[in-house]
Amino acid sequence: MKQHVYILTLSVAAALATLSACGDDSSTGNHAEEPENAVPMDSVATDDDLPSCTEKRQESVAFVEDDSSIRICLDEKWEEAESVAATREDLPNCSDKRKGVSAYVLDEHGFLTCTDGRWKSDSKEPESSEAKSSSSKKTDKSSSSGEKNSSGSEKVSSAKDESSSSAEAKSSSSDKEAKSSSSSKGTSAKNSLTATIYDTDATLHPAFSCYQSNPGAAASEGCQTGAQGTDSKIAIKAATDCSGIIQGIVETTLGSDKKPVLTEAGEKCFIEDKFFNQLFNYTEGVNEAVAWEMPFPKNDNGIWMFNSDSTIDGTKIGGFFPIENTTDDDILTVGGKKLGPLADARTKRDGESPYFINDSVDFYHYCKGPGWTDGVEDCGGSFMSLSDHQEFYNMLYGNTHWRESRNHHFCMEIHGTFTYSDTLEAGFSASGDQWVFIGNKLAVDNGGTHVNAPGFVQMKALNKTYSSFMKEGEKYPIDVFFCARRTSLSDFSMWTNFPITQE
Template sequence: MYNYNQIILLCLLLLITSLSINGQRQESFTMTVAIFDHYPEYNENFEADVGTYTGLKPGMVKKTLNETTKIPDLVIDEDLWRFGRIIKPDLFPSFFSNTPNINKFIPYDLTFTLKDNNGIYTMENQNFFPINGQGWDVDYDKAHEYKDAFGEYQNFHFCLKLNSYFTYRGNEEFFFKGDDDVWVFINNKLAVDLGGLHSAEEGSVDLTTLNLVKGKTYPFDFYYCERHTDQSTIRIDTNIEVRCLWFDFCGICNGDGSSCCSASKDCDDKDSCTIDACPAAITPGANPDNVAKYCNHTKITCDAQTAADKCNAYKCEGGSCVVGDKKPAPLISCQVGTHCDPKSGWLYKPLCSNNDKCTSLKCVPGSDPTKDRCDSTPVNCNGTDQFCTVYSCDSASGCLSQPKTCMPETPEACTEYFCTPGKGCDFKKLSEKECGCCDPSKTEMCKVAKCNTNTEKCEYSDVVIDNSDPCMVGHCNLTTGQITYTPVVCSGCQVCSRAANGTCVDTDSLCSHANQCTDVTCQAGECKATSIPCQDNDPCTIDKCDPTKGCDHSEKLSCPDEGLCLVGQCTPGVGCTVTNRTCDTGDFCMDSLCDPRLGCMQFARKCVAPDPDCQYGVCNNETQKCDFHEYSPKPFGCNKAAVISTGVIAGIVVAGAVALAVIIFGGKKGYDHWKSANENKITTTSSNPLYTENPASGTNPLFVESSNA
């Protein structure tokens, strides 16, 4: 019969699954992260006076990570200073970004080691001072200013960030313990929040609670700061398979180049009219030592200002857009631009216009507006009365008319001269009595003599001037007695209106309507233009106007992208919207995503097995499918059928032994008892000593490596 110890031995043999490391899981991996060294004199948020205000301060940062800057945003409240010990909030972005004269960038290799065959990797250091003697501490005085609890020099003031990606398998978890600030973002959402100046605190997250989709790749961002003496600890346990999809020119995994390049410092070309920028993260040949050679310098064009002003082109001076050259008037046949309004555009007048009202000009179009010419002809002022009216033209006033003078230079006595309509000049001899009453030779200019037969005396009255046309002003010359009719002269675009009793009225037709983009009206004698609204109520067309053709809606609206991952598109009836950029690889075994900092990125597909605890996936380039294989040796819990059906032990005793082993070691109470007795925080089922090859640094006599494939 088997004694108690033998039964236990048999039970252990049945339950053990080998955890020896094989090629399917690497023993360790390294991520190159960015560390920014700080010095309290330059950033008061480090080594702040803690007094009684220390400890964990959740809620210091917003719950959503900025996808472009990859820097957490502070939540500004009254507790930020008291409990978060953020003395200068404006310097918080420098915790995790290259800031000249505030911090110094140092690349650092963060190594994770496989803890057990269930895929848990660990990074632990209870005396974590990765940049001693570096950064600001190359200065001897700075290097020996701050010491740990044992009086030893340490570089206490630094922040670390890891920006990475992982393909969700459906079984991931993350555990952290350490000090000071720690923030973990998964899919850009805050998952672990351990802000503040505190001793070692722990936090964890079960990714199965985050509504992630298996097989999809998500960002994983880790932020850590050591801001105060006199200890620095860090411990990470996780089975998240973080990945480095690229290295930027700073050498940082999944970096954007900002860790070692500051546009204001490294790319300043001393030209205020260029926008200086660091090179793209993946720039062949660029490195931290020669980054200035690859900087981008984009000219400030002032295109937006030039497009908005119809009269002026803009240029950059001193970093600002100012008015430059005047825009020429668009060429319109037989028209010439007179002046320009910045909003409505150019006003025109006929090319062939002059101030001589006795000459008529006519425009003869050429092959293009620059070849137009003006032909002139005299203005015909002849009227309908050719017998008794004399017509003439004045260059300033235009056509004139006056009664025909029939009196000769030497008139005969007692003779009356006059003009008979339809006949012309005529005369009449007066009788002696008529002549004695009114001698025509004695009549004053602009007067009419008439003999009063009753008194036989001559009576004089003003000559009658025909004012039937209110737009013609009659006038008698007192010297010559000549009556002249002159047109009423109006200014600008006004004309004399007979209907308005000779008043000058605004006349739109006198304003040039050559510019098809403006509506021109006469206002107080001046031509005024307003832009014609060229709106077709279609938000997806560009409403524009050509001065020679009018409104044009043929050009489709090009909607701008928002960043690198949101593609602009025009939605009918709505206008510009954005949609996610599609990053298609065309290869099943190549996956892709869009990073807001770099755009589309391609990487090897991570095939997610149906049972990720027990299986792994490999993408088959030939079949363009995922192949799945079991881990060998199988992790704990992945070989249940083999454990119960093994043929090494036969008989009913085996069944009893198995049952007993399950009760003692597999049961919750027994397992919890072992865990408590060993004072070991177990984060996964793989921590059971029954499945450890060398428990307590000794030899497990029951551990047998499986030979199953």
């Protein structure tokens, strides 16, 4: 079994200096200490792979990959848990946002629930567990929702791994409780979404580049030499012109091949159609195409979510590098032809660590867009660096947590369907090009190389933008595109209050 570490507390250093140049200064110092009080957690593929839950394994913790959930061995039975903490002191603050959230506390051998601003013993325990409590060992699992945290400062017990940061980040989705029942109409969504990753490298594609901490480096393009015969000066200019959120790179209607279509204005970022079209299409010698299952479970608040802020990969938490969790067995085969492997595409390059979204701010609602006209500002040209909107990020926790070579330089696409209702909402964020099409219409337009930037879609607002093109109760496609074209930050999240189905 693989072993992960379940992060419980974080010790951080003094505030970091404001970062510049696309928000990533690899020369920044003040490294924080590594996380403390970590609980070892075995990782298994399915429930069937769990070892026997015996008295000797009492309170052992395991992560089950196929449904992205935590199991604890309690009274010789594997029970599902939403959150785990070593001691009561390791718990995050019990705030109004966490009202009703439960966490299993190892040193107290039981569940606590956030009630009236205090962590209290869970009063909803099943009778069978109550009968066992006299042994001072475990109660049964709590039925309330897990820790929903999208910030790094309290990455403490966001147990459902990738799924954990949901509903709190979702308080930024809506002041009211998310409603998914109107959209379900009997359909069900699996606990993951199949994504296609197109992995490449700056030596293979001229639109990909490296952050160079040397302030004298032209456009900070440390590895930009102009791939595929492109003049390096032209490639560097395109990368420079594409810093920050650049809107209007793609047409507002998705192409007939289910791929974004480059606009004439977008050529300043990609030089020509050929290079843009390679982002989301297999091109021999340029990229490899790999299938990846993105955990996307539904929580007790009716929210489906993935957030890289709560991804645990080995001993690292945060950051979005999905290709590192795949093998050659995941490479796609189409028409009997395998779309890879390509050794150079797997190149790892130095970069910064993730900067976690601060859950005390309304992140997702901030930017205006086709699906959200009530945002604070039109974010075009913004989010070039973390200092643009420093209040959104936990500046005490991020690049000090880890920094090393990672597999940057890739693009990803996800395709699915949903049933339309005016009550539906969705949130997205990414540090890099992110385009979301709903009903084949552009809903989030966050192109360019930028720090983690938000996109929000209120379906009734999107429908108004495009003259009521969607009808209640009918099915429509949702298509999500993302590119990490720079070796600075790589972060990604998406959440919905409706199920997404895939054929």
